[in-house]
Amino acid sequence: xxxxxxxxxxxxxxxxxxxxxxxxxxxxxxxxxxxxxxxxxxxxxxxxxxxxxxxxxxxxxxxxxxxxxxxxxxxxxxxxxxxxxxxxxxxxxxxxxxxxxxxxxxxxxxxxxxxxxxxxxxxxxx
Numbered sequence: 651x652x653x654x655x656x657x658x659x660x661x662x663x664x665x666x667x668x669x670x671x672x673x674x675x676x677x678x679x680x681x682x683x684x685x686x687x688x689x690x691x692x693x694x695x696x697x698x699x700x701x702x703x704x705x706x707x708x709x710x711x712x713x714x715x716x717x718x719x720x721x722x723x724x725x726x727x728x729x730x731x732x733x734x735x736x737x738x739x740x741x742x743x744x745x746x747x748x749x750x751x752x753x754x755x756x757x758x759x760x761x762x763x764x765x766x767x768x769x770x771x772x773x774x775x776x
Contacts, residue, residue: 693734694758696769698725698746705729706773708748715741738763746771
């Protein structure tokens, strides 16, 4: 009687071990078919100039159209600006303005799949 119970327990242990190892081995089989998640961020950079393509010291604002948060960047004498780490699934507006010049706005759509966007704002004088 003791031998039968021991055999049953031993058989159950072997079956559980085999089942566990086959499940562990099977996990990696379908990994190559899983869609790899890409980093869903993008960046926006550019330059602000006047009509004669001379760099302007300006303010560039980036507006998140979902949360309405606004980030500002002061270009300095170079006219260059850069925003990074933007969610690729959100609409944005980029607005450039400087004293004595008309503001210009560009829209960024999630349907635009580029990772890095470049905008050249040529502002007209008022």
